[in-house]
Amino acid sequence: MTARERIAGNVAGYVDDRTGAAKWMKKNLTKVFPDHWSFLLGEICLYSFIILLLSGTFLTFWFDPSQREVVYDGGYQPLSGLKMSAAYASTLHISFEVRGGLLMRQIHHWAALIFMVGIVVHLLRVYFTGAFRKPREFNWIIGVGLLTLGIVEGFLGYSLPDDLLSGTGIRIAEAIIQALPLVGSYIAFFAFGGAFPGEAFIPRIYTVHVLLLPGIFLALITVHLMLVWYQKHTQFPGPGRTEKNVVGYPLMPVYMAKAGGFFFIVFGVTAFLGAVASINPIWLYGPYTPGQISAGSQPDWYMGWLDGLVRMSPPLETHAFGHTISWNILIPGLILPGIMFTGLALYPFIESWATGDKREHHLLDRPRNAPNRTALGAMALTFTIVALLNGGNDIIATTFHLTINQMMWFSRIGVLVLPPIAFIITKRLCLSLQRADRDLVLHGRETGRLVRMPNGEFVEVHEPISAEKAWLLTSHEQIAPLELPEHDAAGVRRPAAIKNKIRNRISRATAVAVPKATETERRELEGHH
Amino acid sequence: MKRLSRLRRHRAAGPILLIFALFTIGTTFQVASAVNNDTTSVADRSATIEEGRQLFLKGCSSCHGINAEGGEIAPSLIGVGAASVDFQVGTGRMPMADMSTQAMRKPPVYNAEQVNALATYVASLAPGPQVPSEESLNYERDGSVADGGELFRTNCAMCHNFAAQGGALTQGKYAPTLMGVEPKHIYEAMITGPQSMPVFSDKTITPEEKLSIIKWIKSAESEPQLGGAALGRVGPVTEGLLVWTLGIGLLVGVAVWLAMKAR
Numbered sequence: 001m002t003a004r005e006r007i008a009g010n011v012a013g014y015v016d017d018r019t020g021a022a023k024w025m026k027k028n029l030t031k032v033f034p035d036h037w038s039f040l041l042g043e044i045c046l047y048s049f050i051i052l053l054l055s056g057t058f059l060t061f062w063f064d065p066s067q068r069e070v071v072y073d074g075g076y077q078p079l080s081g082l083k084m085s086a087a088y089a090s091t092l093h094i095s096f097e098v099r100g101g102l103l104m105r106q107i108h109h110w111a112a113l114i115f116m117v118g119i120v121v122h123l124l125r126v127y128f129t130g131a132f133r134k135p136r137e138f139n140w141i142i143g144v145g146l147l148t149l150g151i152v153e154g155f156l157g158y159s160l161p162d163d164l165l166s167g168t169g170i171r172i173a174e175a176i177i178q179a180l181p182l183v184g185s186y187i188a189f190f191a192f193g194g195a196f197p198g199e200a201f202i203p204r205i206y207t208v209h210v211l212l213l214p215g216i217f218l219a220l221i222t223v224h225l226m227l228v229w230y231q232k233h234t235q236f237p238g239p240g241r242t243e244k245n246v247v248g249y250p251l252m253p254v255y256m257a258k259a260g261g262f263f264f265i266v267f268g269v270t271a272f273l274g275a276v277a278s279i280n281p282i283w284l285y286g287p288y289t290p291g292q293i294s295a296g297s298q299p300d301w302y303m304g305w306l307d308g309l310v311r312m313s314p315p316l317e318t319h320a321f322g323h324t325i326s327w328n329i330l331i332p333g334l335i336l337p338g339i340m341f342t343g344l345a346l347y348p349f350i351e352s353w354a355t356g357d358k359r360e361h362h363l364l365d366r367p368r369n370a371p372n373r374t375a376l377g378a379m380a381l382t383f384t385i386v387a388l389l390n391g392g393n394d395i396i397a398t399t400f401h402l403t404i405n406q407m408m409w410f411s412r413i414g415v416l417v418l419p420p421i422a423f424i425i426t427k428r429l430c431l432s433l434q435r436a437d438r439d440l441v442l443h444g445r446e447t448g449r450l451v452r453m454p455n456g457e458f459v460e461v462h463e464p465i466s467a468e469k470a471w472l473l474t475s476h477e478q479i480a481p482l483e484l485p486e487h488d489a490a491g492v493r494r495p496a497a498i499k500n501k502i503r504n505r506i507s508r509a510t511a512v513a514v515p516k517a518t519e520t521e522r523r524e525l526e527g528h529h
Numbered sequence: 530m531k532r533l534s535r536l537r538r539h540r541a542a543g544p545i546l547l548i549f550a551l552f553t554i555g556t557t558f559q560v561a562s563a564v565n566n567d568t569t570s571v572a573d574r575s576a577t578i579e580e581g582r583q584l585f586l587k588g589c590s591s592c593h594g595i596n597a598e599g600g601e602i603a604p605s606l607i608g609v610g611a612a613s614v615d616f617q618v619g620t621g622r623m624p625m626a627d628m629s630t631q632a633m634r635k636p637p638v639y640n641a642e643q644v645n646a647l648a649t650y651v652a653s654l655a656p657g658p659q660v661p662s663e664e665s666l667n668y669e670r671d672g673s674v675a676d677g678g679e680l681f682r683t684n685c686a687m688c689h690n691f692a693a694q695g696g697a698l699t700q701g702k703y704a705p706t707l708m709g710v711e712p713k714h715i716y717e718a719m720i721t722g723p724q725s726m727p728v729f730s731d732k733t734i735t736p737e738e739k740l741s742i743i744k745w746i747k748s749a750e751s752e753p754q755l756g757g758a759a760l761g762r763v764g765p766v767t768e769g770l771l772v773w774t775l776g777i778g779l780l781v782g783v784a785v786w787l788a789m790k791a792r
Contacts, residue, residue, distance in 0.1 A: 037781070037788035044780050078674045078748055095755075106756055113772040114780070121777060164682060164691060165764060258787050269779050278756030279768050284692045284749070286682045294686040294764075295696025295704065301769030392766040394697035403630075403701030 033255050034235035034248035038125045040262060044118035045146075047266040048111045049221065055108040056210065062098050064090035065160065065206035067199040076283050084162075084287035087202050091161040091282055107274035112154050114270060116302040119147050127347075127377050130365035131234045134358065137348040139227045142220050144345040149213060149220075151302050156209040158280070158300055162202055165280075167288025168297045170201065172310075179329035197290060237363045239471050244362075296394050305384050308391030309336060312411045340380075354506045356482045368437070369476045371430035372510040378426035379419040386414045427512075434514040437473045440465055441517035442525055474516050482507035557583060574649065581650025584643055588624055597654055602628065609721065610657020611648035616717035618644045620710070630701040631724055634710075658720045666712050668740040668747070677745030680738055684729065692762040693746050698725055708750050712743045 001009075016022040033039070066086040072079050074089065075096045094101035123143060126132055132140035155173070159166045174196050178184040193200030232246050241247045249255060273279075285294065299307050309332035316327035343350075351373065352358060367374040389396065390411035397404045444462035452458055465473075484500035487493055494500070536542065561580045585597065592603035599605030606614070617623040618639055622632035639647065648660060682691065688704035690696045695706035702725050707715065719739055722728035734742070760767040 035788050037785040040784035040787060041781075044784075078678050078745060078752075080675050082675050082679060102756055110772065110776070113768065114776050117772055117777045118780075121781075164686075262783065262787060265783050266780060269776065269783075273771070273776060274757075276757045277768075277771060278754065278759050280765070281756055281759075281762070283755070284752075284762060286678060286686075286691065289683075292682045292686065294682070294691035295688050296690050296694075296763050296766070298765045300765045301772070304765075304769060392769075395763050395766045397697040397701075398695060398703050401701075403699075404697045405700055 029252035030250045031229070032246045032248045032250055033233055034241075034246055036236055038129075039233065040258075041118060041122040041125050043259060043262055044266055045115055045122060046221065046225075047263045048115035048118055048270065049217065050263070051111040051267055051270055052108060052115060053214065055104050055111060056214075058104045059094060059101075059108060060210060062090055062094045062101065063087070063160070063206075065203050067162065067197070067202050072287075079283065079286065082287060085202070087160060087162040088282070088287045091163070095283060103271075103274055106277075106279050107270055109157075109279045110273040110277075111270045112157060113279075113300065113302075114266070114273075116150050116154060116300075119143075119150055120302075123147060124377070124381075128367040128374060129234070129236075130361065130370055130373065132348045133361040134348075134352065135231055135360055136227070136234075139224060139231070140348050141345050142224050142227075144341065146217065146220055146224070148341055149216060153209065153213045153217070154300055154302055156205045156213070159205060160202060160209060161280075161282045162288050163282040163285040164288050164292055164294055165282075165285045165297055167197065167290070168293055169299055169303075171196065171290070172307075176310075176329055176333040179326045179333060181323070181325050181330070197288070232362065234362055234364050237366075237472060237475050239468050241363060243360065246362075298392060298395070301388070304391035305387040306333065306337060306391075308387040308389065308393070308411065309333070309415075311393060312387070312390050312408055312415065314412075344380075351510075354503070354510050355479055356503075356507060357479060365476065368430040368433040369478075369513070371427045371434075371512060374430050375423045375427040379423040382422040383415060383419045386411055386418055390415075431512070431514055434516070438514055438517045441470050441473050442522060474518075476516070478513050478516060479511050481511040554587075577646050577649045578653045579650075580643075581646035581648070581653075584639070584647050585650055588638070589647075597651060606651050606654070608655040608657050609651060611652035611660045612658040612717040613721040613723070614648040614651045615644060615660045616714050616721060616723055618647055620714050622723070631703065634705060658717070661713060661716050665736065666716060666740070666743075668712055668743040671737055672740035672742075672744030674741070674745050674748050676738065677741035677743070677748075680734065680742050681745050684734065685742065688726075690763065693749055694762050707746050710746075712747070715743050715746060716740075 012022070064086045068086045069083055070086050070089050072082050072084055072089050072092065074080075074092055076092055079092065091105075094105055096102070126140065126143065155169065159170050159173075174188050174192065177188045177191065180187060188196070191201065191204075192198045193204075233248075235241050235246060235248065238247070286292070298304065310329065313328045313332045316331075318325040318327065365373075390407060393404055393407035393411070396402065397407050444464040447461045447463050449461045450458055451461055482504055484496075484504055485494060486497045486500050486504075558580075561576060561583070585593075586595065589597075589606075592600055593606050594600050594603075597606040599607075614623075617632070619637055619641075621635040621637040624638060625632045626635065637644070651657075652659070681689075681693070685693070688696055688698065689707055690704075693707035696704050698704060704725070716739055718726060719729040719734065719742070720731075729739070760771065
């Protein structure tokens with residue numbers, strides 16, 4: 001034992017005597033994680049969150065969350081001498097006078113955008129591979145909660161500097177609150193402490209932005225990760241991988257190095273964007289006053305699809321008993337998002353109800369092997385993308401020499417027509433890919449090599465695929481459709497007949513698949529050749 | 530008559546007429562310019578008006594009418610003033626390239642002297658806003674950037690965007706970018722209200738305030754890219770585009786690389 005090892009051992013022993021960490025560490029440091037690039041997408045969110053905490057803390061040192069009116073006397077000449085809120089003036093101060101302040105602001109904002117992009121791509125990975133199935137339904141709901149809170153947290157951060165753009169955003173938020181029937185105007189009054197804009201709103205959302213929501217985030221992220229730890233990570237199917245094991249590399253040293261390195265890379269990419277690309281140039285927007293607005297006022301992208309829905313909404317209003325119900329705001333601003341987020345959160349339960357599958361799943365699906373789920377995902381994605389495009393309709397119209405009316409009508413029709421088309425095309429694609437897989441297993445890979453037989457016949461040589469690949473293409477299970485009884489033994493319709501009929505029908509649609517190649521079929525074909 | 534008709538259909542008739550027309554135009558122009566050089570100011574003015582009228586008849590009258598009285602596809606120009614002509618023709622918007630929703634800015638067809646002649650001719654039909662003089666456009670001396678910014682955000686940003694980059698209007702109309710526009714043309718646009726733009730009279734925005742607005746636009750034009758690449762100064766749309774392409778692209782690329790190395 002060298003001197004160095006002895007010292008290390010003594011230190012470790014000292015810590016272990018006082019914490020009992022050795023036993024716990026021994027067990028957990030060897031924990032195995034499966035290896036796939038898409039399993040790192042969630043880490044992007046975690047690391048952006050850490051970057052957000054660090055850069056956000058820096059910004060709080062100088063930011064003054066107050067709507068008190070001040071006269072600007074800072075270094076940015078085009079705003080010199082103008083009246084503005086202390087919040088806006090202090091953001092200008094951070095941007096122009098605090099050393100590294102503008103870089104930190106830009107890192108904070110880019111990190112927020114990357115955080116939300118990370119959440120969405122992580123969600124898509126989890127959805128399309130079926131990783132949300134039992135036992136991970138709770139973690140899925142926590143994830144949907146993080147997505148929703150992320151949108152709120154991002155919007156509050158965007159609103160804090162009290163510039164012309166963010167003030168416009170708050171104004172729209174106020175309008176959406178007011179659209180609530182009966183209680184809307186009261187809630188808006190409570191939130192703003194009086195009439196818009198008042199002096200209370202920014203101090204209030206500041207507390208929510210830097211204290212309440214980050215605290216909730218921290219708690220939810222911790223539970224999210226603890227559940228991953230406890231339930232173990234899912235893995236893609238492959239030779240030697242079962243529902244009962246995890247094939248991969250141990251946390252120490254491989255994943256420690258990978259995850260640690262990835263943190264620095266995420267930080268690097270964020271800092272790079274913060275250094276080279278301007279984001280939220282509040283000094284150009286000017287201070288907020290309710291009498292002003294800029295063309296092309298947009299929210300950040302994660303709110304853009306909601307803005308797009310509001311923009312495409314036809315002017316529907318009901319006047320009854322001295323009240324106005326603004327359906328044009330209520331439906332796209334509150335009802336539709338409510339339905340979408342609820343549907344998203346409940347999806348694992350909906351799918352398990354539709355398929356009748358109540359078993360645990362630790363092996364992931366390839367998206368093509370669950371055509372209905374994949375097609376539904378493509379449908380929801382298409383809806384959101386059309387809405388998002390309409391959120392930027394004015395910028396798109398001027399850039400591509402279209403009219404804003406064409407954009408609006410494209411979106412109004414597209415948002416209804418394109419999602420079902422996406423569903424049909426995606427389902428067809430999945431089934432075609434299944435067919436291709438089947439061909440590959442049965443006939444092997446096409447080599448492109450043509451051979452002329454002695455009798456003059458031309459044949460293309462097919463090369464059998466490896467056993468590993470064949471396993472990959474055939475190991476998934478194909479669920480049989482439910483056949484719930486509609487009649488009892490005596491042939492009388494059961495009370496639950498209608499319910500069962502609906503479930504049977506949905507289950508049949510979900511179970512549509514190209515039969516995968518079986519061993520017998522393969523042998524038979526080999527016998528022929 | 531028969532002979533005349535035969536001559537009219539002669540092969541050389543077209544080219545001969547063309548040469549004759551060009552010769553006439555050239556001579557007229559020559560005479561007009563020559564007259565321009567050495568006469569008193571009243572005569573000078575009437576010659577300019579005549580030159581402008583000639584240019585108008587050739588280039589504008591097919592849509593705006595022989596006497597600028599307007600037609601089915603173009604408005605009357607009586608009373609629009611010299612400023613309007615100077616703006617529309619000086620920025621190349623008129624003559625229009627096609628009958629699209631809105632005339633776009635393009636390299637002007639007429640030179641400064643011809644624009645002046647056209648403007649003088651149209652101004653002679655009825656009084657209207659005048660072209661501002663060089664002296665009255667000293668925005669560097671008479672304007673204030675901060676006031677200009679405030680006025681711009683109150684009166685202009687709703688269509689032209691917060692950084693004067695332009696924006697969309699209804700039915701394919703748009704508010705153009707104000708980057709690289711001559712101060713004179715900005716001023717004329719405010720007093721004449723071209724196309725979809727409203728008129729900002731001297732009662733709404735005083736001449737000094739107009740100069741402040743121009744000074745702010747010029748300052749926005751020359752402002753350095755303070756936070757890095759400006760991304761078009763159109764707000765969060767381009768930021769979202771960048772994060773969904775370069776941002777997540779780089780990170781997914783790294784993730785693929787990290788997962789690959791372990792094999």
